[in-house]
Amino acid sequence: MSAAAPYTRHHPRWYRRRVSVWWWLESWRYTRFVLRELTSLAVAFFALLALWKVYAIGAGPAAYARFLAWMQSPVFLLLNAVAFLFVVYHSVTWFNLAPRAMAVRIGGKRVPDWVIQAGNYAAWAAVTAFALWVLQRG
Amino acid sequence: MAETVQLEVTRYRPEQESEPTAQTYEVPYRKDWVVLDALNYIKDQQDGSLSFRWSCRMGVCGSCGMMVNGEPKLTCAAFLSDYFPGPVRVEPLQFFPVIRDLVVDISDFLGKLKRVKPWIVREEEQPLEQGEYKQTPAQLDLYKQHSMCINCMLCYSACPIYALEPGFVGPATIALAQRYNLDSRDFGAQERLDILSGKGGIWECTFVGECTKVCPKHVDPAGAIQQYKIKGALNWFKSVLLPWGTK
Numbered sequence: 080m081s082a083a084a085p086y087t088r089h090h091p092r093w094y095r096r097r098v099s100v101w102w103w104l105e106s107w108r109y110t111r112f113v114l115r116e117l118t119s120l121a122v123a124f125f126a127l128l129a130l131w132k133v134y135a136i137g138a139g140p141a142a143y144a145r146f147l148a149w150m151q152s153p154v155f156l157l158l159n160a161v162a163f164l165f166v167v168y169h170s171v172t173w174f175n176l177a178p179r180a181m182a183v184r185i186g187g188k189r190v191p192d193w194v195i196q197a198g199n200y201a202a203w204a205a206v207t208a209f210a211l212w213v214l215q216r217g
Numbered sequence: 218m219a220e221t222v223q224l225e226v227t228r229y230r231p232e233q234e235s236e237p238t239a240q241t242y243e244v245p246y247r248k249d250w251v252v253l254d255a256l257n258y259i260k261d262q263q264d265g266s267l268s269f270r271w272s273c274r275m276g277v278c279g280s281c282g283m284m285v286n287g288e289p290k291l292t293c294a295a296f297l298s299d300y301f302p303g304p305v306r307v308e309p310l311q312f313f314p315v316i317r318d319l320v321v322d323i324s325d326f327l328g329k330l331k332r333v334k335p336w337i338v339r340e341e342e343q344p345l346e347q348g349e350y351k352q353t354p355a356q357l358d359l360y361k362q363h364s365m366c367i368n369c370m371l372c373y374s375a376c377p378i379y380a381l382e383p384g385f386v387g388p389a390t391i392a393l394a395q396r397y398n399l400d401s402r403d404f405g406a407q408e409r410l411d412i413l414s415g416k417g418g419i420w421e422c423t424f425v426g427e428c429t430k431v432c433p434k435h436v437d438p439a440g441a442i443q444q445y446k447i448k449g450a451l452n453w454f455k456s457v458l459l460p461w462g463t464k
Contacts, residue, residue: 093314093315094236098381102380108430179424
């Protein structure tokens with residue numbers, strides 16, 4: 080760990096265990112963390128899909144029809160389903176960790192964790208409801 | 218016959234062996250015993266050559282941190298009854314170099330801790346006649362949680378980033394930096410931010426969050442680091458967008 084610890088010479092035979100490449104599989108706690116980090120790929124995937132969709136709409140009805148056909152293919156249905164699960168995991172872990180980063184104080188007292196979480200979930204629900212409402216009108 | 222419990226204890230005797238080995242001891246099982254009591258029983262009754270650190274036996278000194286069944290724990294607070302019928306695996310804190318048996322080298326942590334100036338930094342001291350620096354309960358409350366740290370290093374042992382990135386100053390060090398930043402008597406926040414914004418500082422942390430879970434004193438190092446990141450990012454925005462912002 081420390082290359083230049085001051086009394087190294089008095090302990091010439093320290094034992095240091097090398098960290099395995101598979102350290103994140105050795106404990107479920109770390110596996111969960113790595114899965115959470117990997118959810119960023121699903122977020123990127125949906126961002127690329129959105130760009131593709133905008134491009135297809137701009138390129139005309141034929142291109143948009145091809146885009147829709149792709150989206151109905153089993154490959155994309157499966158990819159979207161998996162990516163959706165990952166994005167939900169991404170959101171839930173994000174909201175659950177939010178109180179760690181947000182130390183909000185009101186009247187000198189720290190706002191309890193559950194209030195911060197509830198606020199985040201409520202905002203999520205409100206945005207989702209708005210998006211659904213827009214889609215319904217369309 | 219009285220009940221017993223087996224302890225699988227890591228032994229490392231550098232003068233005899235090049236790698237640690239596990240040695241099994243059988244100790245009496247008592248409901249009011251913690252793992253540290255069992256280790257002391259071994260040392261007193263069975264094998265005086267077993268080496269481990271301990272001092273206060275009551276979660277204050279931070280000396281007796283070890284891996285118990287793979288988790289970083291204060292052995293003075295890890296009851297045998299929670300692991301009964303065993304066996305209980307006792308290993309040195311992971312991610313630290315082992316000196317002997319259950320004793321790890323903590324000099325890396327101590328060096329890093331010193332770098333962030335974990336003491337009250339004053340621009341100038343007020344004259345003695347003015348008396349002590351007073352603080353309201355609300356001002357104390359701002360940093361009290363982080364001040365509970367006992368330097369037991371369980372958070373380092375829970376942090377894979379510390380294992381993978383040896384330059385990372387680590388959870389407790391950042392929590393303690395934050396403890397002084399939030400202290401109304403302190404003026405060292407900018408100095409600490411300069412140190413912790415650099416390599417090995419707050420941005421190495423990927424928010425695994427395990428440091429907070431294993432902390433026996435509820436210091437919440439993960440929270441301290443994320444709050445520090447927000448502060449660092451705001452500071453950066455100010456310095457880039459508003460050239461006069463940090464002046």
